[in-house]
Amino acid sequence: MNPNPNPLPKAPTGILGLDDITGGGLPRGRPTLVCGGPGCGKTLLAMEFLVRGATCYDEPGVFMAFEEGELELSQNLASLGFDLEQLVREGRLLVDRVEIDRSEMEACGEFDLEALFIRIGHALDRIGAKRLVLDTIEILFAGLPNPSLVRAELHRLLRWLKDRGVTAIVTGERGDGGLTRQGIEEYVSDCVIALDHRVSNLVATRRLRVVKYRGSTHGTNEYPFIIDEDGIAVLPITALGLAHEAATERVSSGIPRLDAMLAGDGFYRGSSVLVSGTAGTGKTTLAAHFADAACRRGERVLFFAFEESPQQIQRNLRAAGIDLAPWVQQGLLQFQARRPTFQGLEMHLAAMHKAIVRFQPHSVVVDPLNSFITPGNEAEVKAMLMRLVDHLKTLQVTAFFTSLTTGGPVDQTDTAISSLIDTWLLLLAVEAGGERNRTLGILKSRGMHHSNQTREFLITDQGVVLRDVYVGPGGVLTGSARLTREAEEEAARLARQQEIERHQRDLERQRARLEAKITELRDEFAAREADTLALIVREQAREKVLCRGRDAMARSRKADDPAAVNATGGTHDLAS
Numbered sequence: 001m002n003p004n005p006n007p008l009p010k011a012p013t014g015i016l017g018l019d020d021i022t023g024g025g026l027p028r029g030r031p032t033l034v035c036g037g038p039g040c041g042k043t044l045l046a047m048e049f050l051v052r053g054a055t056c057y058d059e060p061g062v063f064m065a066f067e068e069g070e071l072e073l074s075q076n077l078a079s080l081g082f083d084l085e086q087l088v089r090e091g092r093l094l095v096d097r098v099e100i101d102r103s104e105m106e107a108c109g110e111f112d113l114e115a116l117f118i119r120i121g122h123a124l125d126r127i128g129a130k131r132l133v134l135d136t137i138e139i140l141f142a143g144l145p146n147p148s149l150v151r152a153e154l155h156r157l158l159r160w161l162k163d164r165g166v167t168a169i170v171t172g173e174r175g176d177g178g179l180t181r182q183g184i185e186e187y188v189s190d191c192v193i194a195l196d197h198r199v200s201n202l203v204a205t206r207r208l209r210v211v212k213y214r215g216s217t218h219g220t221n222e223y224p225f226i227i228d229e230d231g232i233a234v235l236p237i238t239a240l241g242l243a244h245e246a247a248t249e250r251v252s253s254g255i256p257r258l259d260a261m262l263a264g265d266g267f268y269r270g271s272s273v274l275v276s277g278t279a280g281t282g283k284t285t286l287a288a289h290f291a292d293a294a295c296r297r298g299e300r301v302l303f304f305a306f307e308e309s310p311q312q313i314q315r316n317l318r319a320a321g322i323d324l325a326p327w328v329q330q331g332l333l334q335f336q337a338r339r340p341t342f343q344g345l346e347m348h349l350a351a352m353h354k355a356i357v358r359f360q361p362h363s364v365v366v367d368p369l370n371s372f373i374t375p376g377n378e379a380e381v382k383a384m385l386m387r388l389v390d391h392l393k394t395l396q397v398t399a400f401f402t403s404l405t406t407g408g409p410v411d412q413t414d415t416a417i418s419s420l421i422d423t424w425l426l427l428l429a430v431e432a433g434g435e436r437n438r439t440l441g442i443l444k445s446r447g448m449h450h451s452n453q454t455r456e457f458l459i460t461d462q463g464v465v466l467r468d469v470y471v472g473p474g475g476v477l478t479g480s481a482r483l484t485r486e487a488e489e490e491a492a493r494l495a496r497q498q499e500i501e502r503h504q505r506d507l508e509r510q511r512a513r514l515e516a517k518i519t520e521l522r523d524e525f526a527a528r529e530a531d532t533l534a535l536i537v538r539e540q541a542r543e544k545v546l547c548r549g550r551d552a553m554a555r556s557r558k559a560d561d562p563a564a565v566n567a568t569g570g571t572h573d574l575a576s
Helices: 018-022 042-056 070-078 084-089 102-108 114-127 137-141 147-164 256-261 283-296 310-318 325-330 345-359 369-373 378-394 479-556 562-567
Strands: 031-036 061-065 093-097 131-135 167-173 191-200 203-213 223-228 231-234 272-277 301-305 333-337 363-367 398-404 423-432 435-445 455-460 463-468 470-472 475-477
Touching (some): 018 203, 018 231, 031 147, 042 061, 042 167, 061 070, 070 084, 070 093, 093 114, 114 147, 137 167, 147 167, 203 345, 256 463, 272 283, 272 378, 283 423, 283 463, 301 310, 310 325, 333 345
Parallel strands (some): 031 167, 131 167, 272 423, 301 333
Antiparallel strands (some): 435 455, 455 463, 470 475
């Protein structure tokens, strides 16, 4: 679908979070109704709309009050850090109070807004105002007995504001059965925002809802908001969609063997990590290792502690060989410690958001998440944490959470946020042989191969040490049972080694005997060989001697003398 070629022009409010929910601000040149009960923040929202417009968007504004005067408004806004008097002196704001004299109205028997229109128009023209606030509309129409007249004049007022082209906020009191007392304001207004102030479990919470917004999409849920020294903040402050980047960079957990279990490189930057386990299993110690490793890389870490003071945390961690004090002194590590029961969930989320904006951390530690269950129910806690996780992912801030489990199913958390987590580490306490030992396993780690093995988790004076869990014939062994079994295995190994060495010595002796026998046989063979060769030499010499004797005898008989043969005329037998 093609985008709208003529989108509705909007005037940004400058109020934290409200422009995200409304898709850019209030309808420009149209009236907006802000309704709610007493103390819900209608006047403050309207005034901040004017102040932000004058200071941030160069749009002067007029505040037409029917109750409070300029002095009262200035004092109220001073607590929010707004200098109303300075803006009035600079001509960027104008505050006018209109008093309605009921006696004169009753005397003449007529009610006409024409004089009000003239007064508003003069105020707008005086400073060239682009924004207008009417607070509150019920004061203007209070005491009129004719509902038809009220509705007609109200409709006329809103039409005049629209024709004037000024971006206006009209505040109204909430009625008994509807959004407003007159029951028509919400129908003739282009945009309606309802504010609510309720108390649940002794905790007060303010909420905002955009009831309608003609010509524009908007968030339709109830959004909590707070009023503090910086003004109004509507939560969540995050984007409504899932469009955050997914980093491929990895960051160390601070424990080399845990990094090895996570494909050798640790967590993804900007991911969410959860460590859950029962009390005393070492969740805070793991978080401290992570924070220490980040600080060693020169990165800033924001540590939210909800059970212990920063001094107590640092003292306890020194016993585990982790000293966080130097990082605090260098400004790389900052603690934010407070009790969740002191404020509502929204106040905590807003405080965390503001601390993140000010400190600009690379990593955030929240220890533990379970502390939020006390002031709010599980659904509210999950909604709050979802906003926090989304916000941190958008900023590419690595989040490290701890969660206390109560011994239930290992695949569940007390805050029910496991689906929001990228990497989930589980710490378990194993009791056997009168001892309580710890184990660590990885339940899941999105986007990476990870070990499926369980490691024995040791907290030493040199930090965390991960060891392989011994699985014997009787099951998993840890602690002294493991040490005893390992000692037995070591003794058996030594016995086997000694037996092997004995067999090796026997073989060496046999080899020596065989080699000596071979040497003896070789010598005997060499002697016989020498004798045989000598006999051969003697026989050859004897044969030569015999041959020479026969030759000599033959010569002595002149058997083959040629001269003798010639004298006799041939060879003759001597006997003849």
